[in-house]
Amino acid sequence: MFTLQEIKRSLLVSIWFVFLTFPLMVIRVDSIEKTVQWRWMNMVYVAIGSFLLSFVFRYMLQRKEMKSDDNGDDDKKDKTGRSFIHQGLADPRYRNIILGSLLAVALIFPHVFSTYQTSIMTTALMYVVLGLGLNIVVGLAGLLDLGYVAFYAVGAYTYALLYHFFGLGFWVALPIGGLLAAAFGILLGIPVLRLRGDYLAIVTLGFGEIIRLVMENWGEFSQGPSGVSNIPRPSFLGIDMSLDTALIYTYYLMLLFVIFTIFFVNRLQDSRLGRAWIALREDEIACQAMGIDKMKTKLVAFSLGAFWAGIVGVIFAAKTTFISPRSFTFIESAIILSIVVLGGMGSIIGVIIGAFILILLPEYLRALSEYRMLAFGAILVCMMVFRPQGIIGSIRRTYTYKKQTDGEVS
Amino acid sequence: MDYFIELLFSGLSRGAIYALIALGYTMVYGIIGLINFAHGEIYMIGAFTSFIIATILTILGFPALAIIVLAGLAAVIWSASYGYTIEKIAYKPLRHAPRLSALISAIGMSMFLQNYVLLAQTSDFLPFPQLIPDFAFMEPIAHIVGSSDMVILVVTTVVMICLTILIKYTRIGKAMRATSQDRTMAMLVGINVNRIISVTFIIGSSLAAIGGMLVASHIGQINFYIGFIAGIKAFTAAVLGGIGSIPGAVLGSVVLGLTESFATGYISSDYEDVFAFSLLVLILIFKPSGILGKVDTQKV
Amino acid sequence: MHQPILQVAGLTMDFGGIRALNNLDLDVSEGEIVALIGPNGAGKTTFFNCVTGIYKPTKGSIDLFHKKKNRQISLLGMKPNQVTEQGLARTFQNIRLFSQMTVLENVMIGRHCRTKAFILGALLRDKKTMQEEDEIIQTSHEILTKIGLQRYENEIAKNLPYGAQRRLEIARALATEPVLLLLDEPAAGMNPQETIELVNLIQEIASEGQSILLIEHDMKLVMSLSERIFVMDYGKKIAQGTPEEIRNNPAVIKAYLGEEVDA
Structure with a gap:
């Protein structure tokens, strides 16, 4: 690996990157004070960093190419090698132990850790659900939705404005927020889902921005850029709760919702509908030739995803008690997409792990949080280039209940 | 009437800038069928590079013309280098991957570059020096057409003519057209497709860099986020004209520029971006092939 | 006639x-x-x-x-x-399988238009839905056996030999009755x-x-x-x-x- 030639190549790469990053990394000017600041140390960092990274990059590329060369064998190897998590979950005994202990940890979490930690964990759980919702759209049905945050915004604003104008409470707003987001999904979906994949991505992106800009500019309706404040936290049988209790309550609410979502998405995946989505992702024309209504199937995926985003939107508004258009920028959509891509498109466990990594890591490693978006961008690129299936790739199910059918057959 | 002409010219110069960026989208799309989401960031990097170089040269006391030329040159060189490098890192390994993988990679690259500039420079708006002086001969009509509008229009026209000549009459242009029609076939007749793709990225990025410098000098401030909005608008223009078509990109840009200019001038400036995004959504829904684009049918 | x-x-x-x-x-x-x-x-x-x-x-x-x-x-x-x-069910000249899905799943997709379960069915897994699922698996399995592909049942479709892929296309079309x-x-x-x-x-x-x-x-x-x-x-x-x-x-x-x- 460390042949002279390789080192020479990396040296060239390093020189190239020093040149490339020179004006932006090294120089910083102030056009008013008329001063120039030279940051030569950055040049050294870039040189060393790119020298090392170029080895990694080449090595990873080679590994990937070798993999795709002997495809058949490797798939099998990969299946057993990679997925001890899958295997663990496949065995019902282990599964019960793993899930049981996870649940126990989740249940006692707010009593062991501070409310601050609980609040962060609630946020992470929200992103788990958002990721799972987007996973239906992107991972299963293969529709790249870059405006997912729009539906999230619809949910949040539904609760905020319903409370603001009509004084409606959380529990009434929750289903309305979800349904309204789903309705937006259908309205946008009908004309848009006919489009080819990459156009769909851009239109949804445009739609997301439109929703945000309207909220920003339509002052009388949405209170403009200053946002809506004093949104009440979720209520429980009208009991007055202290701030801490309310936060813990929100946490449990979210936990319940996460469990329900996992349960639902898992069942969806293994259903007639879920199979149709995956088939649609693979080949639209063949899918139609098999009698699958393309529009209807896509529309269901799109609006289901929107529904989930809407619900989380309501919970988000209730949790933070304040929303403004700034919470619903494209970056938010990009974060949710990163979660799905990092975890593994179509894989429930993957998406959950992805959400925890991407949301909790920057929270706890404060020093890193500055580099958060930089890292998200890099993650998207690296995952696509080196590991398109994500950390936990989705495995095709090999019909477990097929065995009993087998028994009947043979 | 004066107001109308003022809006007309500001619309045209907007359109000219969009065209400079839209060409990069359309050329890359024509050759590898990818929406190069990071293209707006190239434009932003062009603006930043020219800002840095121009400021240094101003401090050193260079004459105005030299500053414009050198800053422009630097913007082109570095933007082109970024374009080239991005293709090699984020797109080339995905040449045979599904379309969506490459698009996700492009989105990632765009986020990366935005935040790279944010961290390496600043998140504040930077005042951009006015590189283009107010010409004396423009004085009588200065209240309608600004000098920089004029310069933008002239520069864009010259660049367009050069590009047309390059694509129509040179060897590399021919190879580019061949590659965009059928990549495999082009490879079979001995065209170095990888090189053509690199050249396309370099040309597209250079155009964007010129656009970046002109806009920055015209508007007077830059920030790391300018590439995102400009990129989407230019993409709208490219789709409006028919993505993959070079005259289409120019036509689409002019239409978009005029629409924005008149809509903000006569209706409301609050919804400036909403107009562009709505236009994008509407075109893609009702005429995805654009004004000059060809319909691509899927082969069964 | x-x-x-x-x-x-x-x-x-x-x-x-x-x-x-x-x-x-x-x-x-x-x-x-x-x-x-x-x-x-x-x-x-x-x-x-x-x-x-x-x-x-x-x-x-x-x-x-x-x-x-x-x-x-x-x-x-x-x-x-x-x-x-x-x-009317068809196969394609250039094979168009759902290449990342298993062989059995490919055939199960063919059953789509003869079955009905939807969101609620998927969520509740009521008796009717489960019967339908069983029927889908059973029928698909039978078709694969008839076509002679049952030993590939749980393979990913793209890993099949060429001839088998062509047969799978026929199996999939047959599943639509x-x-x-x-x-x-x-x-x-x-x-x-x-x-x-x-x-x-x-x-x-x-x-x-x-x-x-x-x-x-x-x-x-x-x-x-x-x-x-x-x-x-x-x-x-x-x-x-x-x-x-x-x-x-x-x-x-x-x-x-x-x-x-x-x-």
Whole structure:
């Protein structure tokens, strides 16, 4: 690996990157004070960093190419090698132990850790659900939705404005927020889902921005850029709760919702509908030739995803008690997409792990949080280039209940 | 009437800038069928590079013309280098991957570059020096057409003519057209497709860099986020004209520029971006092939 | 003569100024194997695409006679999935499997249009849904056994050998319970051994009363399988009849068959 030639190549790469990053990394000017600041140390960092990274990059590329060369064998190897998590979950005994202990940890979490930690964990759980919702759209049905945050915004604003104008409470707003987001999904979906994949991505992106800009500019309706404040936290049988209790309550609410979502998405995946989505992702024309209504199937995926985003939107508004258009920028959509891509498109466990990594890591490693978006961008690129299936790739199910059918057959 | 002409010219110069960026989208799309989401960031990097170089040269006391030329040159060189490098890192390994993988990679690259500039420079708006002086001969009509509008229009026209000549009459242009029609076939007749793709990225990025410098000098401030909005608008223009078509990109840009200019001038400036995004959504829904684009049918 | 189950009359398809299909008539009776042949570019696949709703023909009629419903249904203007629902299932010339799904799942997709479960069914997993799921798996399994692919059942489709992929396409189409099965060059790219196996398979399927319309280049296969043959050239029908008649038809020999029959 460390042949002279390789080192020479990396040296060239390093020189190239020093040149490339020179004006932006090294120089910083102030056009008013008329001063120039030279940051030569950055040049050294870039040189060393790119020298090392170029080895990694080449090595990873080679590994990937070798993999795709002997495809058949490797798939099998990969299946057993990679997925001890899958295997663990496949065995019902282990599964019960793993899930049981996870649940126990989740249940006692707010009593062991501070409310601050609980609040962060609630946020992470929200992103788990958002990721799972987007996973239906992107991972299963293969529709790249870059405006997912729009539906999230619809949910949040539904609760905020319903409370603001009509004084409606959380529990009434929750289903309305979800349904309204789903309705937006259908309205946008009908004309848009006919489009080819990459156009769909851009239109949804445009739609997301439109929703945000309207909220920003339509002052009388949405209170403009200053946002809506004093949104009440979720209520429980009208009991007055202290701030801490309310936060813990929100946490449990979210936990319940996460469990329900996992349960639902898992069942969806293994259903007639879920199979149709995956088939649609693979080949639209063949899918139609098999009698699958393309529009209807896509529309269901799109609006289901929107529904989930809407619900989380309501919970988000209730949790933070304040929303403004700034919470619903494209970056938010990009974060949710990163979660799905990092975890593994179509894989429930993957998406959950992805959400925890991407949301909790920057929270706890404060020093890193500055580099958060930089890292998200890099993650998207690296995952696509080196590991398109994500950390936990989705495995095709090999019909477990097929065995009993087998028994009947043979 | 004066107001109308003022809006007309500001619309045209907007359109000219969009065209400079839209060409990069359309050329890359024509050759590898990818929406190069990071293209707006190239434009932003062009603006930043020219800002840095121009400021240094101003401090050193260079004459105005030299500053414009050198800053422009630097913007082109570095933007082109970024374009080239991005293709090699984020797109080339995905040449045979599904379309969506490459698009996700492009989105990632765009986020990366935005935040790279944010961290390496600043998140504040930077005042951009006015590189283009107010010409004396423009004085009588200065209240309608600004000098920089004029310069933008002239520069864009010259660049367009050069590009047309390059694509129509040179060897590399021919190879580019061949590659965009059928990549495999082009490879079979001995065209170095990888090189053509690199050249396309370099040309597209250079155009964007010129656009970046002109806009920055015209508007007077830059920030790391300018590439995102400009990129989407230019993409709208490219789709409006028919993505993959070079005259289409120019036509689409002019239409978009005029629409924005008149809509903000006569209706409301609050919804400036909403107009562009709505236009994008509407075109893609009702005429995805654009004004000059060809319909691509899927082969069964 | 049986009642024809598929009756195509005056089918014309224009692409811009090019007439790909010109006033084409074709019929398939119940339980028949019919072949559509013709030189490259004669418009055979275009014909399939028109019949299955992927293209909208310029003129003409396409009617399917549904025995169970005992009535004629016009397929004109239907979307591909509706055509399949009515009872026409096809395979593709260039294999279009769901390559990341397992073999069994590929066939299960074929059951989609004959089953109903939806969101609520998926969520609740009520008795009806579970019965339906069992039925889907059971039927798909049986079809795979019949086609001879049961040992690949849990393989990812793209990892199958070429011949098996082609057979899987047939299995998938059969899962939609077609009134008429359309095969678009099922032997394309197969070696002689695989072709023989394919002929046996098609005959076996047909012996169960399945009507089949196939497009094929391999003359031996067409001649040995089909009961009637339609010959196309430049979008027009130039002959029709039994294999014997086609073999001796001068127009056909001139247009297309000449050397191949001699050889």
